[in-house]
Amino acid sequence: MQKFFIHTFGCQMNVYDGQRIAAMLHARGFVETNDFRDADIIILNTCSVREKATDKVFSALGRIRLEKKPDALLGIVGCVAREVGGTAFKRVPELNFVLGPQSYHKLPEILENPDVRLLNIDLGGLEKFDEMPQMDASPAVAYIPIQEGCNHVCTYCIVPYTRGREISRPYMDVVRDTEHAARTGAVEICFLGQNVNGYRYENYKLADLIRAAAAIPNVRRIRFTSSYPTEMTDDLIEMFATEQKLLPFLNMPIQSGSPDVLHRMNRPYSLDSYMEIVNKLRAARGDIQISSDFIVGFPGETDDDFARTIDIARCVKYINSFTFKYSPRPHTAAAIMPNQVPENVKKQRLYKLDAELSEIQREFNLSCVGKTLECLCEGADKTGRHTVYRTPYMQQCIVNTVAGSAPQMAMIKITDANKASLRGEFAE
Numbered sequence: 001m002q003k004f005f006i007h008t009f010g011c012q013m014n015v016y017d018g019q020r021i022a023a024m025l026h027a028r029g030f031v032e033t034n035d036f037r038d039a040d041i042i043i044l045n046t047c048s049v050r051e052k053a054t055d056k057v058f059s060a061l062g063r064i065r066l067e068k069k070p071d072a073l074l075g076i077v078g079c080v081a082r083e084v085g086g087t088a089f090k091r092v093p094e095l096n097f098v099l100g101p102q103s104y105h106k107l108p109e110i111l112e113n114p115d116v117r118l119l120n121i122d123l124g125g126l127e128k129f130d131e132m133p134q135m136d137a138s139p140a141v142a143y144i145p146i147q148e149g150c151n152h153v154c155t156y157c158i159v160p161y162t163r164g165r166e167i168s169r170p171y172m173d174v175v176r177d178t179e180h181a182a183r184t185g186a187v188e189i190c191f192l193g194q195n196v197n198g199y200r201y202e203n204y205k206l207a208d209l210i211r212a213a214a215a216i217p218n219v220r221r222i223r224f225t226s227s228y229p230t231e232m233t234d235d236l237i238e239m240f241a242t243e244q245k246l247l248p249f250l251n252m253p254i255q256s257g258s259p260d261v262l263h264r265m266n267r268p269y270s271l272d273s274y275m276e277i278v279n280k281l282r283a284a285r286g287d288i289q290i291s292s293d294f295i296v297g298f299p300g301e302t303d304d305d306f307a308r309t310i311d312i313a314r315c316v317k318y319i320n321s322f323t324f325k326y327s328p329r330p331h332t333a334a335a336i337m338p339n340q341v342p343e344n345v346k347k348q349r350l351y352k353l354d355a356e357l358s359e360i361q362r363e364f365n366l367s368c369v370g371k372t373l374e375c376l377c378e379g380a381d382k383t384g385r386h387t388v389y390r391t392p393y394m395q396q397c398i399v400n401t402v403a404g405s406a407p408q409m410a411m412i413k414i415t416d417a418n419k420a421s422l423r424g425e426f427a428e
Helices: 011-028 051-067 079-084 087-091 106-111 127-131 171-183 205-213 233-243 257-264 271-284 303-316 343-367
Strands: 005-008 042-048 075-077 098-099 119-122 142-143 188-192 221-223 249-251 289-296 321-325 372-380 387-390 396-399 407-416 424-425
Touching: 005 011, 005 424, 011 042, 011 075, 011 142, 042 051, 042 079, 051 079, 079 087, 079 098, 079 372, 087 205, 098 424, 142 221, 205 221, 205 233, 233 271, 249 372, 249 424, 257 303, 271 303, 289 303, 289 343, 303 343, 303 372, 321 343, 343 407, 372 396, 396 407
Parallel strands: 005 042, 042 075, 075 098, 098 119, 142 188, 188 221, 249 289, 289 321, 396 424
Antiparallel strands: 372 387, 372 407, 387 396, 407 424
């Protein structure tokens, strides 16, 4: 019986891609292994949003090629494959295939002809969604891609090159995927896209998909990621007021609090317009909480620019955020901008911003103590002695019970908190 190994890097879209690849290999009689040394085919499912992410891929390849089975197939799929193309074969001669994020459905070609190197980094639109098999069983949380690519062309971002221009999936295809996920075990639906709230298909928008998902009885929770501020339309904001299955949590990246930096990033919104959206969301649902993405050390960022980022973090009080040092990416305008910020300055700013955001997160977590929240079981913790639940705000909550006996959805009373997680017990 042949075995496969997949290591997924990066975003939730990559997680979904990895699940679909696994489903395809299962359908061909393969079984999954957690040890690449035991695998007959080894797949690195890659992310290239930052330089460090690309470096991790080639570091892993360097280790794997020395320890894998001699006849095992080795390849990369995803954004790094699209970024580096055929040069990957020169860097790692042992590679058998290099498939871009819209080409991984071509993987059977290498299984049928393992002696030929396979290179396909074409931007093939929606073909992969049509050709890949449905998953037989869904985890409790189903990630459903609704669009891919991005038209915003932020000057730091490689996504338009690796994933292509924005394209939305047909409405009924998404609905069918959502219904299938619910029938096979999913109780939470997370709609995915590089610009998820920019979804447009004929007259359908993201709000229509949320309504369709909410009408499915088995679906208990709905969320979406990652959103773009200018696409947060009034009809979508209204969904937070009218649809209780839509979680009171939203990732809406601002990236910087400086108008000058936002302009150089090609992020076409003002701080006033961003705050107007935040205020509308909070008026629609009083308990909504917001997270963000931040980039520090963007070319030309001054101390004053960075201070404005700290100010916006304090003003909005983001409860959970992703922070990054700017790293130049190929095929982007920012990579050749003047006034690149020194690495030591970027490191200092990242440390300061992380400290500020951690304190905000700690304060919010502490404010949850004493509250009872409906949470979704995520499984056992690393010790196997406790169960991890996920709150409506995506906080991790540890409950002192064995995972096998824990209900999938439960009302949890929060008893303790720190900056990273919560502790809780089943409510009486």
